[in-house]
Amino acid sequence: MEMAEAFLSNGIETTLLHRSELPMSRLERDTRQAAKDALVCHGVTFVPMSIVRELRADSTGKICEVVANTGSCKTDLVVIAIGVKPNTGLARGVGIRESSHGGILTDQRQVTGIDTIFAAGDCCAVKNLVNNKWMYIPLATTASKQGWVAGENAAGGSAVFKGVIRALAVKVFDLEIAQVGLSSKEAEDTGFSVVTESITGNSKIGFMPGNARVHVTLVADKKSERVLGANVYGENGAVLRANTLGVAIQQKLTIDELAQLDLIYSPPFAPLWDPILIAANQTNKRLRSTLR
Ligand SMILES: Cc1cc2nc3c(=O)[nH]c(=O)nc-3n(C[C@H](O)[C@H](O)[C@H](O)COP(=O)(O)OP(=O)(O)OC[C@H]3O[C@@H](n4cnc5c(N)ncnc54)[C@H](O)[C@@H]3O)c2cc1C
Structure with a gap:
């Protein structure tokens, strides 16, 4: 959505294909409606319930068309914003445990299941302090605190990171x-x-x-x-x-x-x-x- 604003501000006609009826699925319905209204009233074409099937290229290999279940759209540029998944293959390879929601599991000292290996940031799961469940919340606010704690403890300290509310x-x-x-x-x-x-x-x-x-x-x-x-x-x-x-x-x-x-x-x-x-x-x- 922030890219849509950046494009529009530079005079670039922008279409946002979204797989739900409204953007930002984790927010409450009225907030999501307000986000959509802000996009539309500033000139973004919002296409709800849209599943992208194909990106088509011209003879030079440049993307020229997006094909979705809701129709197709000629384009010069595509931004794909579909979320992130942690790439934890390296940790998994040595038997380090992960959360079912994705991300390496650590204790409050950011120590993984192997006590000489610390983990911090977007590769990690984090404890949600509201419901006490492990979640995957890849944010800089979390990463920076986990990194601080992991670094201090790797140097012999005893710092603790309890979790986030998001x-x-x-x-x-x-x-x-x-x-x-x-x-x-x-x-x-x-x-x-x-x-x-x-x-x-x-x-x-x-x-x-x-x-x-x-x-x-x-x-x-x-x-x-x-x-x-x-x-x-x-x-x-x-x-x-x-x-x-x-x-x-x-x-x-x-x-x-x-x-x-x-x-x-x-x-x-x-x-x-x-x-x-x-x-x-x-x-x-x-x-x-x-x-x-
Ligand atoms: C567009 C965008 C906007 C964002 N805005 C916000 C925001 O407003 N607020 C917020 O809280 N969060 C925001 N985030 C999330 C935030 O950027 C991340 O949560 C944070 O950067 C994670 O820090 P990190 O150190 O775990 O990972 P990264 O910042 O991704 O750093 C990981 C580093 O490891 C390097 N690396 C990867 N593999 C290897 C390897 N095998 N060997 C050596 N190095 C390797 C990478 O090149 C990279 O430099 C945003 C993210 C994006 C993409």
Whole structure:
């Protein structure tokens, strides 16, 4: 999606073929719809439910056409963005264990099953601290901490890396999108019974220059009332609000504790009722109504 923005900004007509109805399958539906709307309203042709069957080349060997189940498309350039898989053949060759989701398994010191071999980064699985499951989350935020710990321990130290909640962001033209923690589907798939609520608030006091709408979706566990995940989208700094929610998730705050956070109110920076607090209060209400 970021490449689509780069192409469009350089006057290049861009078509995005996607195998789902909406982009970014791990996000909540309204966030995915917002991402698609941002693409389309800036001029990207979005083709949903599209499975690419063939890339055709001209007589010089240059790609000239993409053939999909939804039709074909003449092109000068193709960017393939279909995710990544760790290449762990080297480790597997010496009997090092891997997660069923992909990636080398290590302990908290980044030691593999062989105690003289350390692993870190995109070749590794990582423990998700929200549901305590191994996942494959290839991000620089994870790789850099694992690398630090592996390096320190290889030099005789005793550093520990416990895991991640998964915190990521993407920019689609003017729209900032962030996800922290589990999606509602991931939470349900790992045994949580969830309640999900979405709100839209202001990033600053309404009359301040630069005020923008911020959309927050919270996912909470009905039983423990813990915050499990969140999506945030909007313009002008929406993404950085997700870091507060990430801390709440990592520290296992309940939705009520999130609603009680003493967040800044100051007209140029934030409204009295920050979108995070509004989202927490609305999720709390929904939680109470489902428990009745
Ligand atoms: C387009 C793009 C955007 C991204 N944006 C973000 C972002 O915004 N935020 C974020 O957190 N993450 C982002 N990531 C993910 C992030 O880049 C990776 O998670 C991170 O770089 C992983 O670090 P690493 O050291 O494990 O692997 P790498 O950075 O891939 O480094 C591995 C190195 O090992 C070398 N190598 C491979 N095989 C061998 C071999 N046999 N012998 C010697 N050397 C070898 C490779 O050449 C490479 O230099 C992005 C990734 C991509 C592709």
